Amino acid sequence: MIVFRYLSREVMLTLSAVSAVLLVIIMSGRFIKYLAQAASGLLDPGSLFLIMGFRLPGFLQLILPLGLFLGILLSYGRLYLESEMTVLSATGMSQQRLFFITLFPATLVAVVVAWLSLSLAPQGANQFQLLLNKQDALTEFDTLEPGRFQALRDGTRVTYTERMTDDRIHLGGVFISQKNVSSDNKDRGISVLVAEKGRQEIRPDGNRYLILDNGYRYDGNPGQADYRVIKYDEYGVLLAKPDVSDEVTDRDAMPTRSLIGSDDIRLRAELQWRISLPLLVFIVTLMAVPLSRVNPRQGRFLKLLPAILLYMAYLTVLIAARGALDKGKIPAALGLWWVHGIFLAIGLGMLYWEPLRLKMASRRSALEVARG
Template sequence: MPLIIFRYLSRQMLQVMLAVTSVVLLIIMSGRFVNYLAQAATGTLKADFLFAIMGYRIPEFLVMILPLGLFLGIILAYGRLYVDNEMTVLSACGLNRNQLLAMTMIPAIGVMLLVGLLSLVVAPLGIQKVERIFAEQNSLTEFDTLVSGRFQKFGWQRVTYAEELTDDHQQMNKVFIANRNVNSSNMGSMTLLMAETARIEANAGEDGQRYLILEDGYRYDLTPGILPLREIEFENYGLRMEERNSRKEISKEQALPTEKLLASDKLGYRAELQWRISLPLLIPIVVLLALPLSQVNPRQGRYVKLLPGILLYLLYLALLMSGRGAIEDGRLPPDIGLWPIHSLFLLIALMMYLFEPGKLWLSRRRAGHA
């Protein structure tokens, strides 16, 4: 009988957890994908890197989502059992609160081990791959991500167009470049370049910098709305190609293996290590929080405690993030770290878990005295 109940409860909880995790993961990945897709469309990110970045970041997303999925899975699954009076039947069969907690903790420990593996090993490996991709992206010039037949803006000072491109992006036809002269005394001045063909020439300069060699074209120097216009015809014109700098999305500490964090006394490394440990550690605490939150009156419905539960979870996560930042800034000693936050919420969870039995015990004691 207990094994049947355990299987039933675990199945109900894990099914809801997987559904919640899948939905939240889809939402987060969709937002990231749209962001990266916009960068690829504007040429600031090479399209070939798009799916690789998303794939390598999935473990990082799962580390954050799985504890939330488990927390909501317990509240929703057990809440339905309370609303449908199935928990009343199970209680009549001899299932008490401590047995329910033990049966819930067994699959939760499996989730905890999975999150620990992802947090300490798999996610840092994926972030290392993403960091290498961004490093390779930064080594590209703007013309490596140029799309034929489209005006593309690079930074705020340059717009580039090429009617035709070879597959290796080394040769272009019908090139137009509009460049705002940021170093000029007249900040409104612009330089327009139009050329029949252009090619990329590596190591054309003494410093090894790559140049775009424009052929058979014109250069116009002008200030919009002001005359005169200066026109220069050229057969060959060299344009220095600036290397790209992608927006930094990950810190170097996130990409480091856990063993390197363990061997270092740097504040940033200690903060990252405590953060990685905190993610699996919060799972048994949120399980203890979720059980009393899932206990609802059938007349109230199973969603009545969902919003307070989410707010409590978000507060827990926000305090952990704030503590991580405080360790990095030196405002919180690393030896103390995030442990007071875990202790606080463990105390809250124990108080919530023991509240109903304590109230029942007091009522019985009062009845006995009466």
Template sequence: MIVSRYLTREILLTMSAVAGVLLLVIMGSRFIRYFTDAAQGELPLSALGTLMLFHMPSFLELVLPLSFFLAILLAYGQLYLNSEITVLVACGISPNRLLQVTLLPAALIAVLVGLCSLWLTPAGAAHNERLIDEQQSQLDFSLLTPGRFQDFGNDRTAYTQSLNDDRSRMQNVFISERQTGGNGSPQQVVTRAEGGYQTTDPDTGSRYLVLENGQRYSVEPGSPVAERLKFGSYGVRLATDDTGEVDVDSELMSTPELIADGDDESMAQLQWRISMPLMIPILTLLALPLARVNPRQGRFAKLLPAIFLHISYLSLLLAAQDAIARGSLPPSIGMWPIHLVYLALGLFLIRRDQARGGR
């Protein structure tokens, strides 16, 4: 029991360190991408934390299998270098017992990865997709940066000189947008006002930007005629409070929805989600014999071949997912042969390792 706790602690501590480094790299890359969008006015800064939080399950889904695989290689490699595994074997801890002890944390990590891949990752991806769509389709004070011209899509550019402290009112507003005139020809409409505020119609859910004390100019390209409208109060319709159905891909669908849908793309995504936790015990079988190193070789002797082995495993799964989604590979065959091949390889390496080291 003491040996089991010791080995499990060594694996989990090493895995935590490796996973922390990998998470910093992945999260940093994603954060820079979101921060760039926020700097361009496509996302509010206040939404960055929420987006990163809901992306965390997808990060863990990819990082944990690799981290656990590397943790076994590094932790057991160090134990081999210190001759601790040799002492354990001499005390009656057989390689089979060592495998059983290692499979305990592997089962824990597999459950955690399965929770992420089957439930948390699609839920978080769907939430982030809705949030980004809402922010990019609506002109909102939370997106406006005073003193900058910002593009809000739909051929609309807005500018405000300043916002008050609670961001409820704008001063010196400029809006340029392209519209269709009464005769069907495109028109460029420019509106400027001394101030403005946002309101929502409680009956229709439509959102309006109410501008005060300004002028509105409508110009048809190529025409010498322009229309000028002076107003004391003018409402610009921004968007409706539309929370209806949106087109989603298989990555945003929940696992029950994938099962109910049943098409090739859904089956490809479903098998990918199942493959993530299924990789953990197979990678454990591969890592244990690869962790055995000669003290003269060093603990990193087999690290590079092991990483290439993991990359080949993951790459084949991605290729199979793409083939299933395109319909060139039947879902009934799917990714299962790949898992069987690496499972057989792991069992072969385990048996060879036992034959060399004895039971």
């Protein structure tokens, strides 16, 4: 029991440290991406941390299996390097027994990954999709920042304002450049609006207008001198009404219960993917235990790179099989299970190969002694 607690604690501590580092790296990259979108006006800066919170379960469901895999390699590798595993082996600790001990922390991780994959991650993806729908419904003036040129999503309009009140209603020093395109996609030049100030008004019928005061409008084609200039005291522009959609179409945002029993091949592939992640935990544990065995003279990191390559091959083949299943290239009955079967066989081979090799070597030695 003491050995069981000791080995489990070593694995869990290393797992926590490795997973935390991986989570920080991945979330930092995602945060920079969302920050760039917020800077370009595609996202509301105030919702960045909310978005990261919704995306967190989806990150963790992929990080934890890798964290466990590396945690076993690093923690057991240290024990081999410091000859602690040699002492345990002398007391009867075989590779198979070590694997069954490691199954306890692996089962805890698998339960957490199953909870994330089957429940929490789809809920987070659903809320993330709804938040993006609301972001798409914002007008460019809802995300406009003073002192910065901002392009509209389709690139047909660029807006700039020097000043803006906190309630985002009154603007000062307004510049708007808009590309005019006809219904048959023919270029009809550019319209430029400049104004000393502007304001947003919402009429009783629900329509929103941008009202510009004391400015000019320039219409024409770049490179030509036939510009038309209009001076105005007040100019109104009708803004598109926000269209908030509550519909979530992404399959990774669908609850698991709605995937069960579906005849849609894409939904069946999504269900198999969610079930595959907890299975992945047990199979990588099976592979990590024999891979963690190192010679103290060789160092603990000798097998680390091949082990990571093996893990990446497993995950890459699993993702490729998911894509092939989506396209109907793989029978739904075969699904993703054949990938798990292949790497399960690899893990069993690595786990039992060393004892089998030693047993065969012992028999050969005994035969040589008998003949001698």
